[in-house]
């Protein structure tokens with residue numbers, strides 16, 4: 573056996589090879605403690621792509637892009653996850669057209685110059701053996717708003733009078749589009765209703781962006797159909813008041829989002845995910861006594877999921893809310909998991925991601941063990957502790973590979989123990 577420090581092949585600089593990849597379980601014949609491997613560390617294969625574990629980075633806007641271009645902030649932020657053992661990274665909501673950004677500093681992929689900085693990030697993630705995808709989005713009526721820390725300070729010492737980002741603040745409040753001319757709240761821009769030409773333009777923009785994703789080398793794409801952004805606005809009766817073929821009945825409300833999904837599916841051969849909000853959390857029932865759908869909810873989500881399954885979507889990432897300003901959410905550990913579970917019960921074979929206040933390894937593991945979801949997406953907990961996968965391995969008694977360079981900090985994970 574040679575003592576050469578092996579390098580990652582086909583990379584333009586020396587990067588030590590991790591074998592097995594960071595965040596994957598060591599073989600059980602050498603590490604008997606892995607004989608009964610926690611589900612979190614069991615690989616999952618979707619559309620022929622094997623994800624090394626089931627701890628995935630949830631998409632997180634950084635409000636740090638330079639005219640839609642990723643910067644060194646993104647390289648370090650995303651690179652940090654790539655070196656710390658997550659099974660996949662979903663990069664933040666990335667706009668397919670400039671007016672589809674949430675804030676002026678949001679990420680975009682509407683033009684070719686935005687590819688280069690993303691390629692650098694993707695190549696680095698790959699050099700660390702980590703799969704990486706991107707969430708493609710259009711913010712709809714929630715576009716042209718202020719970055720959260722610009723809007724208000726956490727201490728409450730400063731608060732803007734509105735969420736709307738005006739022209740002299742980099743915003744485009746008169747160029748905001750949605751299914752109907754209904755603002756999210758008086759604090760938000762009043763959108764223009766999308767006409768046929770604009771619908772076609774956005775649909776085509778999604779496809780063009782998918783083509784750029786191919787060139788960049790992303791491993792998967794997630795379409796943002798949640799949190800009150802454009803696709804969610806179409807499916808929900810609270811934000812879609814159209815009277816044409818794209819509004820009214822559930823079939824009509826699903827029509828355009830399904831067309832976008834279908835076109836992206838046709839253009840993209842790798843795994844395709846969709847994030848949905850499984851409820852609007854508005855007052856009253858999902859369906860009224862008159863048989864009309866009153867708000868978006870789990871029953872319509874199931875029908876939506878079935879349609880997506882028919883189109884060849886590979887996973888639904890189940891979130892909630894964001895489309896109704898007076899939403900009342902009972903927040904607590906795993907508060908959105910019951911929705912993932914409902915979808916899983918309805919379609920046991922269909923892969924589902926759970927998200928929302930999943931912070932403890934035992935908690936995350938129980939959702940997978942109980943069949944409530946197939947993978948977990950973590951957001952804030954990974955910001956607090958990017959090493960979470962290795963901490964989870966330690967807590968659950970699994971032997972999992974840290975980065976070569978960090979092995980001395982996780983020496984206990986490298987010791988074979990009896991099962």
Ligand SMILES: Cc1cc2nc3c(=O)[nH]c(=O)nc-3n(C[C@H](O)[C@H](O)[C@H](O)COP(=O)(O)O)c2cc1C
Nearest residue numbers: 630631632633664665927928929930950951952953
């Ligand atoms: C800083 C930050 C940015 C976020 N940006 C996005 C985003 O771009 N797309 C999205 O679907 N969700 C976004 N979210 C929501 C998270 O992906 C996640 O669903 C939510 O925070 C709940 O998970 P958690 O309790 O693990 O943080 C964001 C959350 C945070 C904290």
